[in-house]
Amino acid sequence: MMLELIIPGQPVAKARPRVTSFGHTYTPKKTKQYEALVSGLAKKQWTFAPMHGALKLQVTCVFKRPKRLLRKADPEGRMWKISRPDLDNCIKSVSDGLDVVMNDDAQIVLIEASKLYAAKGEEPHVCIRLEPAV
Secondary structure (H helix, E strand, C coil): CCEEEEEECCCCCCCCCEECCCCCEECCHHHHHHHHHHHHHHHHHCCCCCECCCEEEEEEEEECCCHHHCCCCCCCCCEECCCCCCHHHHHHHHHHHHHHCECCHHHEEEEEEEEEECCCCCCCEEEEEEEECC
């Protein structure tokens, strides 16, 4: 069994936990909301028991293309995004949101990921594919 999912909107990287002046830690609101979005969309599509065993995760983060790259001279297709946020933090927010599909994100043994600017006219989104590792 395999899960393929597209999360619409700008990808969100997992932010570091924050600490209050009283010493309590909490996850920032933006991160929590994004993980809830991923979890909700996965829950709608995945109606089976959680996946068991080793898993392979493929993530493609497509970010909004900045205006400076919308000139006629710039390529029409997707382009590598070499600026922040870090790719590993984007993967963390996705894998933590997939808690309804697998028992634990420690089951992920293989990750293929990329971070790109959208093609001209393309909307930002995240493509996810989760399947048993073979």
